[in-house]
Amino acid sequence: MSEPTQRLPVAERGEEDPGREPAPDASHATQGSGAKSGRFWSARRIPAALCALVLLGGVGILLYDIAAVRSGRPAMQWRRSLGQELAERPLDDTAVLIGAGVAAAIGLWLLLLALTPGLRPLLPMRRAHPEVRAGLHRDAAAMVLRDRAMEVAGVQSVRVRVKRSRAKVRAVSHFRELDDVRAELDTTLGDGIKGLGLSRNPRLSVRVARPGKKG
Known part of the structure; x- marks a missing residue:
């Protein structure tokens, strides 16, 4: 996975138990129990x-x-x-x-x-352990999805905006059929959103257009 996913900010963490077993790897954390985490509250x-x-x-x-x-x-x-x-x-x-x-x-x-909780730029992630809470910044999530979108053949440029409930993707394709590019982006970015490990996966909205035209 790209570099931003290797620096996920851990927001809260409890004290470690010396007798606790070692934490599982990242793939196990992503595919774990899927326990959801609430939004982070700002100290105001x-x-x-x-x-x-x-x-x-x-x-x-x-x-x-x-x-x-x-x-x-x-x-x-x-x-x-x-x-x-x-x-x-x-x-x-x-x-x-x-x-x-x-x-x-x-x-x-x-x-x-x-x-209200505040801290809207911070997206809560699934909790693999009850005493650990992690969050991913929206800009980091958008960067990961943008890198995944640029790997799709035919994509010339892409803009990604990630919100709490929706991820908007605006891509420009200079060759290939737009429907084919859109379908591949839906699949690729859908897998990318699942790989972020968020507590609540945002809905994906993809638009593809030719250079100089609006999608």
Whole structure:
């Protein structure tokens, strides 16, 4: 197999048991039990850090102002102005509606980050061992399929885009019948997708055209 398949990133791995038998070879891992692996979840470090900093700063300022008021000092100007605005401004005011919309949008964004796995470029692979999880980057998978497609007779150039549920192939053939090239590409790339060892094989979409024409 081509070079990108020899550097598959191992995302998570448990501690090895000294008494465990040696791991099987790559062919056995590909044809093993076929246990599926779920998608990798992003740590969301940057959004979490930004949210924590904003909350920490706001809570710190508010606590300082409350402590200052308890000690006999007047409240900060921003808190007096905010309290006055909240008491006097009607709910159907444009500024209130805009502020509520922005707050709702931020809340929905944070919920979306919390409920979705992220790491879309990383495709999960089948798990040959319960304690080992591996993933293949989409660009690496596309490179492997592109190399396989270029081995088909009649293919002049090819573009491959691999997504989580579909692999799109656009090939240009300068000789041979287009139907024959398409049929051979379907067979070759179908075997190539199975050889990637992905937990969920994407559907294959192949288009073949002559140079200078759209397929």
